[in-house]
Amino acid sequence: MSTVDKSMALTGQPPASLSLNQKLAVVLGMGGMGILLLALFNVTFPNKSLWLTISMLAISLGTLWFSWDAYSHKLPGIKNDGVWFKSISSRGLLGWMTGLALTGFYIVLYFYPEYLGLASKGENTGVISLFDPLSKLLNGNPASQWFVYGTLYTVAILIFGIKFLWKYRHNRYERLRTLSVMFFQTAFAFIIPELMARLNGHKILDGGSLPYYDLKSIWPLNYYNFEGYRIKMFLSSGNIGFALLIFAIASVFIITPYLTYKYGKRWYCSWVCGCGGLAETAGDAFRQLSDKSVKAWKIERWVVHSVVVFVTLMTTAVIYSYLGKDTSKYWLTKSTFLIGVASFLTLVFGWIMIFKRKQLQKDAQYGAIGYFVIIMALIGFHFFSGDGYVFLFKSETLRKTYSFLIGSIFSGVIGTGFYPIFGSRVWCRFGCPMAAIMGIQQKLFSRFRITTNGGQCISCGNCSTYCEMGIDVRAYAQKGENIVRASCVGCGICSAVCPRGVLKLENGPTDGRIDSNQVLLGNDVDLMTLVNQK
């Protein structure tokens, strides 16, 4: 039906076409990328600091120039004209090409860093060597592939963050949220850990070394945070190390549950988290590609909660493996730890099943019971059978498998590489165990909801289309029902794109949070009462 030219964004017609300014901006940005590519193929640059600066500036200015030209001459408001006509944002040729390039980049980054120029001995070469001066400036050491990745990641969040700020300049919720993720990425994920590395060996750490620690990265997203080597490093770094360890534990058991109760999981997912930060900024152009089908929702629930079970088992096994057996040396032994884990899980499971069972779908109940039985059986099996493998596998095998499957393939290659194909939040939706745990709490025990404004919904579908988590927001709104979904990250875009002012993210009393009014406001009062009787 559409006669709009969808071939390539560069040659389309309004609103998909590019202006002259935008074409020049693309050339500039590609020039910056070109320097990185040349470095990748081992072209040696004489002055690395200079060429890295030129490259980063060209990429940044290109992106900013492009976005400025897209939004500056338009009035404040929703800027989705032509999203489905553009090749890059509608799974066109450009989208697929970008997807392939990103995926390739992640595979090299995770599994073949030597192709990027990482040297195990001696000087780095290739693109990694280009980053050496910056790395030495920040933490005193040559760059690693992770330093390169971290720098590019931060630059992406900053420049696409500015683009997002322009795009949503009429919306203060969006702007504050974006400034927040830009800040947390730059300060917490990028600069602070690098500076912390400079303290290693210093006397305020009692001569110890801290593990690389992005303070806002919380278990189980940060699945390796409680591994043996890290605990040793924390404990050998004086009071600061100990305080950080306490903070790491408190973020899991106190800070996260408290903030999620008060504000929903959005406080993390779309205000603090780095994965969320990239999705909301660089990934914003792809949010509409998420799958909204009921089938995708079913798969999502099974997959993401299986990851939670996996990470729980894996972490338990890892911690178990380095604990001692002798109570006289340290109170926390292998058996106290296992009993502790089992009791904690039983408490959480019992609480949900006794008080909140009605809010769970049938398959969620079966899933919860099934997984609970499996975990308990594994713990019990191990506990009563004495030593040997924890949970049938060596803890190291579990750890490696998790790190490969979830940590690398899922969060990186699929999660970000496939942005232009599956949308920007594939990892957050299907893979992130932290999002899943906060999601359970958000669904069952939080003040957050998206309120539906009476009977104003016209079922247009903008909210569902632009939900990056694939929630069919309209299905609730058109029934006059509030949206309380475990997966909602509170990005606020559904509310922003709604042309009728129907949706509002807010925190309020937990009673009556889900208003399942089948007959909408504005109708006869008697009829409403009648139909709403259940």
Added chain:
Amino acid sequence: MEHIVIIGNGIAGVTAARHIRKLSDKRITIISAESEYFFSRTALMYVYMGHMKFEHTQPYEKGFWKKNRIDLLKGFVTKIDAENQILITTDQKEIQYDQLIIATGSKPNKFGWPGQDLEGVQGLYSKQDLESMEEFAPNNKVCKRAVVVGGGLIGIEMVEMLRTRNIPVTFLVRENSFWNGVLPKGDSQMINEHILEHHVDLRLNASLDKIVSDENGRAKSIIIKETGEEIPCNFVGLTAGVTPNIDFLKDSGIETGKGVKVNRFLETNIKNIYAIGDCTEQHEAIGNRKSVEAVWYTGRMMGETVAQTICGNRMEYKPGHWFNSAKFFDIEYQTYGWVFSERRKAENEIHFHWRHPKEKICITLAFDAASQTFLGINTLGIRMRHEIFDRWLSSNKTIDFVIEHLVDANFDPEFYKHYEKEIIANYNSTFGKSIQPKKKSLKRIFQFN
């Protein structure tokens, strides 16, 4: 099993079908010639603008209809044989029904303008209209200029659509200010300014004389009645309102006026035949409402009501407080209760209008001069809470109360700037009052203890 047949798969017909399924096990068939599946008519503009694909306008997945045992039949009903309870479609198929619901919606008005049936001249109502727009106004090469005739909700949407493809648009508005038969002058004036901001050639006090044809039967220009000016164009949008789509009911014995005549139970003059949505005409208008209401929400409410009646709980159509909404380019509009334009308002209806000095934000509140009862609000650029206004209208709150508690009704996203202080100061100085703004109270908003 009783067979319920619904003609039309718009919001009214589909709502009726869904609620009948909820309440009963009856056999349900929906007939439509327009589209295979239900879609949101109000979202057609976003398909042309590239915000959504057509699939996104369909609120239910394909499996939904099978799962809920609602049969969808593609076809156009040409004749209703009420005596034998049979429908006949264009391909001579006969469909037996036990109860029939007519929900055929509207069609764009055409007032007999010369040239109104030329190629490149159309309204914007159906999926076919969207397809035709893609054909005649795909870009600014094929369509060097478009003219949109009729300053109402669809008109301004069509203008917005065409502007996203950089097509120059001339917008003919018969009145001396946009939609001022409905909007009070302050609100209407702000929209005039916003239309101009979007580089639209807005012509107020201008109506269509005729559309001129080229040698191939395509529109090539229009003539303005008031000035005689000829404007060359390749596309003409006719958006001067809609009218019930009931031509196929001639000779069926079903009583019609402007629309299908129904009583308050949405029953026509023939037993077992009901009509809902845009295509109906109430024998007597309800309250301040018009007897024909072509509004999304009323279609939905009628669907809910008729489902009760059909399932054995005969129910009167009793719409609650009036509400509506729209979006004029970037400005959202909501209304609760009644705020009439200067042309239509009664003497006792007093308006308080506040407009932001810079931003495109304004509100107009109406109240009764004698009793000071709050009558309604228009809000442009600020979102308001439906439930709160519904409550205030039901309990006949005074204008002072509403002004004082305005913050409770605010529905803008979190962290948005609030304007209650400025609004209240303005109100106080206009009416010589000294109201102090209340603090927002979750207790009042959500009514809990």
